[in-house]
Amino acid sequence: MKLLSGPLSMFGAKAQIAVAEKGIDCEIEMVSFTLKDRYSPLHPDVLRVNPKKQVPVLIDGPVEIFDSTQIFEYLEDKFPKPALWPSGVEARAIARLMELKSDEVFFPSFAVLLQALGDTQEPETQSALAKITAYYREMDALLADRDYIAGDYTYADIAFICASFFTAFMGGAPDPELLHLTAWRKRMMARPAVAPVIHALAEYLTENGLRAPSI
Ligand SMILES: N[C@@H](CCC(=O)N[C@@H](CS)C(=O)NCC(=O)O)C(=O)O
Structure with missing residues (x-):
């Protein structure tokens, strides 16, 4: 599993914390980011997977998804423990x-x-x-x-x-x-x-x- 995040990404940080809470063996790759040029040039996987051209992007075999909340849902389904949504x-x-x-x-x-x-x-x-x-x-x-x-x-x-x-x-x-x-x-x-x-x-x-x- 690979998570693409950015060194100053609020949404990427959400996904990074979730991966750590779940204790998942996941490579975290920081895409290039500078205050001047921001995310340019775009990471090729971000360009390929996310039409919105944003991080975070999660790649897990055939599953290639974007959006921090979508990533939360995938992590919760694949790694139910520890639960990060309540049960009721x-x-x-x-x-x-x-x-x-x-x-x-x-x-x-x-x-x-x-x-x-x-x-x-x-x-x-x-x-x-x-x-x-x-x-x-x-x-x-x-x-x-x-x-x-x-x-x-x-x-x-x-x-x-x-x-x-x-x-x-x-x-x-x-x-x-x-x-x-x-x-x-x-x-x-x-x-x-x-x-x-x-x-x-x-x-x-x-x-x-x-x-x-x-x-
Ligand atoms: N709703 C998306 C928002 C993602 C987003 O806005 N990502 C920012 C970084 S925090 C980004 O990649 N922006 C690209 C840009 O500014 O060019 C999510 O939850 O992941």
Whole structure:
């Protein structure tokens, strides 16, 4: 099995953490990426497998798939243990929704911050920061009575630790006084599958002269 990811890929990091949590024997190949040229030239396997020309891409014999959430589903079917979706139908639906919300409700604000290059005077930036803050508060309230976003540790937690790392990098760090969220972040960073992936992202930023968020 081979996973193509990138040294500064939020979605690739999700897949890397999932592979590590499952203890899968999988080659992780970092495609070439620079801050200037981004993913150009594209890795030939990314070009061949993903019409969207994005990482992550997973290759496992005849299975050649893309999209971090599709990769989660494949890994869960092929390697059910340890389970990273809850067992009950309702809990699974909620966990899947929270994973999707992290990618598609929370994370788009990162793109807005990136576009404005952290210029907090821009109205769009202010609106994005307000949305990020509101989302952090929502997660803090959710985590008041549980250790993980959907109760059990799931892909929803993996998605949100990755998305919140990138958002924090662009100035949208959570208020440390959100105590439940802060405790969850500590719990996440104590996981042997999570810490190395997040630290590697931070190192890439530092090596490229950028300030990594505190983790
Ligand atoms: N929905 C996709 C999004 C993948 C995505 O946006 N990947 C980014 C890296 S984090 C990418 O490869 N972008 C290519 C580019 O910017 O040219 C997923 O979950 O995998």
